[in-house]
Amino acid sequence: MDVRFINAFIDGTIDVLKTMAFIEPRPGKPYLKKETAAQGDVSAIIGLTGDAKGSLALSFSAGSIIKIVSNMLGEDIQEVNADVRDAVGEITNMVSGVSRKCLESQGFNVVAAIPTVVAGKDHTIRHVMGGPSIIIPFETDYGSFVVDVCLG
Amino acid sequence: MDKNIKILVVDDFGTMRKVLRNLLKQSGYENIVEAEDGVSALKVLKGQKVDFVISDWNMPNMSGLELLKAVRADADLSKTPFLMVTAEALQENVVAAVKAGVSNYIVKPFTSEVLNEKIQKIMEKI
Numbered sequence: 001m002d003v004r005f006i007n008a009f010i011d012g013t014i015d016v017l018k019t020m021a022f023i024e025p026r027p028g029k030p031y032l033k034k035e036t037a038a039q040g041d042v043s044a045i046i047g048l049t050g051d052a053k054g055s056l057a058l059s060f061s062a063g064s065i066i067k068i069v070s071n072m073l074g075e076d077i078q079e080v081n082a083d084v085r086d087a088v089g090e091i092t093n094m095v096s097g098v099s100r101k102c103l104e105s106q107g108f109n110v111v112a113a114i115p116t117v118v119a120g121k122d123h124t125i126r127h128v129m130g131g132p133s134i135i136i137p138f139e140t141d142y143g144s145f146v147v148d149v150c151l152g
Numbered sequence: 153m154d155k156n157i158k159i160l161v162v163d164d165f166g167t168m169r170k171v172l173r174n175l176l177k178q179s180g181y182e183n184i185v186e187a188e189d190g191v192s193a194l195k196v197l198k199g200q201k202v203d204f205v206i207s208d209w210n211m212p213n214m215s216g217l218e219l220l221k222a223v224r225a226d227a228d229l230s231k232t233p234f235l236m237v238t239a240e241a242l243q244e245n246v247v248a249a250v251k252a253g254v255s256n257y258i259v260k261p262f263t264s265e266v267l268n269e270k271i272q273k274i275m276e277k278i
Contacts, residue, residue, distance in 0.1 A: 073170055
């Protein structure tokens, strides 16, 4: 996968969480993932078309997403509830938007669909392209999450 | 500036409506109504006087752009200030919104300062 796509998704993720949740996540080294099991407790996936065909997913541990959404809403949230699941979709939508804007400035035109949220123990992320995906791991002081990208 | 204006917040994500409501309250706007897509937003606009619309772009049933076009095409609603708040930052989206008569445009993510500044700029022009 073109490193410019990886960088756009890393920068987009950091920008969204810094601005909306006042949390600056620390990216780790990307790696290849072959199984469909999600890495987190709640995930959202969004289809991409245009110059990048495939899908982008964000998968959060309960600890990280509860703190992120608490900060976004200015509320003390205790568990993965409807607001948290809803927010994961919106965060994924925003990360997709910022990343695609960054890619547009480099000559790539990428269009996104509306995100789908999946939650629960041992849930899976099924990318449209079906092949192996690249995982970009992130750490926060409240837990980890990953950006999971599969492009054809 | 009149902080009692009635603002309609349109977004299919409940959390985003909540975020917008919180940010608006921080800036002193308390008179807020909500809708979850363009179709329900039009019903609100036709059923009560709304002074300002803040709408997302990507929504099921009727998108923010379709809502904007419907508002501008309705004689009773056509002058309503319309702020698009969206993750769609691509140049072609901005151009389409401007052509359809959007009052201003904010790209997510954004801060309360940016939101307040955009609202004030729109209201000053009225």
